[in-house]
Amino acid sequence: MPAMSFTKILILAVILFFVLPLSCFSQRNNSTIFEEMKAAKKADILKEMDHGVNLMESGQYTQADIQFRNVLENAEVVPTDLTFHIGKNSLYLEQFKQSINWLNKYIELKGTKGQYYFEAVQLLKDAEKGFLSAERTATDSLQSDTTALQVFKECQEGTNVICPVCKGETVIIETSNFGTKYRPCPYSNDKGLLTCVEYNLLLQGKLVPKF
Numbered sequence: 001m002p003a004m005s006f007t008k009i010l011i012l013a014v015i016l017f018f019v020l021p022l023s024c025f026s027q028r029n030n031s032t033i034f035e036e037m038k039a040a041k042k043a044d045i046l047k048e049m050d051h052g053v054n055l056m057e058s059g060q061y062t063q064a065d066i067q068f069r070n071v072l073e074n075a076e077v078v079p080t081d082l083t084f085h086i087g088k089n090s091l092y093l094e095q096f097k098q099s100i101n102w103l104n105k106y107i108e109l110k111g112t113k114g115q116y117y118f119e120a121v122q123l124l125k126d127a128e129k130g131f132l133s134a135e136r137t138a139t140d141s142l143q144s145d146t147t148a149l150q151v152f153k154e155c156q157e158g159t160n161v162i163c164p165v166c167k168g169e170t171v172i173i174e175t176s177n178f179g180t181k182y183r184p185c186p187y188s189n190d191k192g193l194l195t196c197v198e199y200n201l202l203l204q205g206k207l208v209p210k211f
Contacts, residue, residue, distance in 0.1 A: 045075045049082055056085065061092045080109050084116045088123055096131035103127060161199040163188035186210050 052067035068086045072078060087102030103124040110117060162168040166185035170192045174181045186209035187202060188194055194202065201207035 041076075045071055046079065048074075049079060049085065052089075053085055056089045056092070061089055064089050065093060080106065080114075081116070083109065084114070084120055087120070087127070091123055091127050091130070094130060094134075096127045096134060099127035100124065100131060159196050160193040161196065163192050163194050163199075164202070166192055168192035184211075 048067065048071045052064045052071065055061075055064035055067055065086075068082060068089065071082060072086075075082075083102050083106040087099050087106060090096075090099035090102060103120050106114065106120050107117065107124070114120065163185060165187050166172050168188075168191075170185055170188060170190060171182045172185055174183070185192065187198070187207060194207075198207055
């Protein structure tokens with residue numbers, strides 16, 4: 001009986017001496033492989049982003065946008081500089097609101113220490129000017145719409161008019177290469193209507209957006 005106990009102890013010692021180190025080695029090896037895979041994927045993401053930057057700098061803004069979106073979809077952690085590049089490229093595409101959002105995000109994340117901080121600030125000003133200009137152009141277009149003006153002439157105090165901005169839908173639909181976006185109409189009520197007074201002010205470019 002004691003001999004049997006000694007044999008078991010010996011077998012256990014052999015297992016501990018040979019098997020456990022192999023198990024630990026295997027765990028360390030798996031961990032190393034995982035870290036190497038993560039590093040390789042990160043390098044690929046940065047390479048894809050750089051390709052997008054090259055497309056943008058060569059004036060291929062639509063292709064650059066597609067490239068940047070691909071990086072967004074595949075990156076586990078979005079590179080901070082990507083927010084700047086998308087904001088800059090969106091400005092070139094005259095997607096001013098989108099440009100403003102991405103550039104603000106870059107400045108928020110990197111602050112004044114960001115590599116592109118000063119350029120981002122200037123581009124943000126350009127995007128804001130472009131956005132305001134586009135808004136004024138949309139208002140001018142409404143003012144030149146003779147059909148809308150005819151409705152205004154027939155409008156009486158106390159009546160409601162379908163909002164010409166959202167066309168009574170209460171939302172403004174924006175379609176781009178990346179799908180359809182919906183944003184609330186800043187002028188109409190929850191039924192897509194304006195009062196006569198509001199409609200008159202809108203046609204004159206004097207109606208202040210709600211948000």
